[in-house]
Structure formats: C-alpha cells, structure tokens
Amino acid sequence: QVQLVESGGGVVQPGRSLRLSCAASGFTFRSYGMHWVRQAPGKGLEWVAVIGDNGNKKYYGDSVKGRFTISRDNSKTTLYLEVNSLTPEDTAVYYCAKEGAFNNWYFDLWGRGTLVTVSS
Amino acid sequence: EIVMTQSPATLSVSPGERATLSCRASQSVSSNLAWYQQKPGQTPRLLIYGASTRATGIPDRFSGSGSGTEFTLTISSLQSEDFAVYYCQQYNNWPITFGQGTRLEIK
Numbered sequence: 001q002v003q004l005v006e007s008g009g010g011v012v013q014p015g016r017s018l019r020l021s022c023a024a025s026g027f028t029f030r031s032y033g034m035h036w037v038r039q040a041p042g043k044g045l046e047w048v049a050v051i052g053d054n055g056n057k058k059y060y061g062d063s064v065k066g067r068f069t070i071s072r073d074n075s076k077t078t079l080y081l082e083v084n085s086l087t088p089e090d091t092a093v094y095y096c097a098k099e100g101a102f103n104n105w106y107f108d109l110w111g112r113g114t115l116v117t118v119s120s
Numbered sequence: 121e122i123v124m125t126q127s128p129a130t131l132s133v134s135p136g137e138r139a140t141l142s143c144r145a146s147q148s149v150s151s152n153l154a155w156y157q158q159k160p161g162q163t164p165r166l167l168i169y170g171a172s173t174r175a176t177g178i179p180d181r182f183s184g185s186g187s188g189t190e191f192t193l194t195i196s197s198l199q200s201e202d203f204a205v206y207y208c209q210q211y212n213n214w215p216i217t218f219g220q221g222t223r224l225e226i227k
Contacts, residue, residue: 035216045156045164045207047216061215062121095163105211106154106169108176113163 002026002109004079004096009114012086022079022096022111029077030054033099035107036070036081038092048094049081050105063089086118122146122210126219132227135198141222143191143208152212155184155193158221159204167206168193195224 008020022034036048049060049070058070069082079096093115097107123146133139143153155168166175168184171191181196195202203226208219 044221045158045209045218047209047218050216059214100154100166100169100175104152104169105216106152106166106209107156107164108166108169110163110165 004098004109004111006094006096006111006114009094009116011117011119013120014087014118016086017082017084018086018116020081020083020094020114020116022081024077024079024096024098027098027109030074032102033057033105034072034079035097035099035105036068036079037095037097037107037110038090039095039113040089040092043092046092050099051079053102083116086116088118090116091118092116121215122149122213122217124208124210124217124219126206126208126222128222129220130223130225132225133198134227135200137198137227139195139198139202139224141193141195141206141224143186143193143219145189145191145210147213148188149210149212151187152210153184153186153191154209154211155182156207156209157202157204158207164207198224200226 035050051070067085071080093113095113098109100106100108151171153171156164158164172184205221
C-alpha cells in the first residue's frame, strides 16, 4: 500500500525540541525527493523543507532555517524532521509529502500529518 | 520569495454550476503550478500539476489553465463532494510557496 505515516508530534514547551518521523511504503522511496509541509490550526499550507533523493540537497523555508533539520534514511524508508527552538508559531500539523516526479516539486502523496503543539 | 495570491477568498456556487478559481504569482513561475483540494479534517489532494495536467484519478470536470503569472482552476459542474478549500502552489523557485486558499462553498 502506497502511504506515508508521520509520528513524533505532541505538546512541547517553547524552546524545546522534537523529532518527527515519516515512514514510507509502497513506492521506491530512494528515488524521490521528500518534503515537509505544515498547516497551523485554521490556516493555509506552508512549505517547510525538502531533501533530495539521496540526501545531497536540502532547502528550508525562511521561518525554520537554522532551527529545523531534514534528513532521511533510505535503508529504513523513513524521513525525519528535527525541530529545535520551538515557538508557539510552530504549532501546526506537520505533513510529509512525496514529490510527484524527480525534481518536480509538487506533491502527489501526503501523509495524514502529526500535530505539534508548542505551549507552556 | 514568490507570493501566490488566490481569488476570491470565498466562492459561493450552486451544485451543477461552474466554478472558476484564480491564482496569481508575483513573478513568472512558467507552468510549474499545482492545485490541491483539502476537505475539513483531511489531507490535501493533488488535482493538477504542470498548470494543466490532471493527477491520477481526478475527474475531467477539473481543469487547469494558464502560464507565467496567471492561472485558473475550473470545475465544470460542481458536485457535492467538490465543496472544499483549494490551494495553488508554485514549484518553479525556492522557497516553494502556496496561495492562501479559496473556500468553495454551497450557494
């Protein structure tokens, strides 16, 4: 079954860290760039980060640059997002998403998301 | 950063009628434009990529057009399941950016 399943979200205090995971199955994970996209409650979609198929290329949105780190383990078909120095503005559902075709950065497969709530 | 502006913010249309949603980019994105549908509590669903190519399994009542800075998503005859929020997304330049969304509601 082709799917992405995120985990690792939860309630965390400002300034703390979390590691989000996204387990992929049903497709050749190592052949696609992977992304994180987030959505604050009641708001629109915000692209967060991308990692190339072999991990060689990484880009970040301005709001998370320097605080978030994207990585992947192709042997485990898993994508990660290390989120540090969290603020209430980082509260959102975090989706992992697969690029539609090699180096074409639209998203044809999304996970159900994991909710990160930053609150004291 | 390329700013994507969608209009209108909310569109009220009766079932069976046509809906036209607009998306404008602050600079050219060529044809690197995608459209997504999101229903409450659900994950976004890819509808259109390359400005006009329907994704797998998307009904042909959905069509996309445009290039450069002006894009349109047309739903030819609205079904009850089409009432949702629609987002455009450019993937021509980093960072990838989304429009703020258009809410399509039943009139």
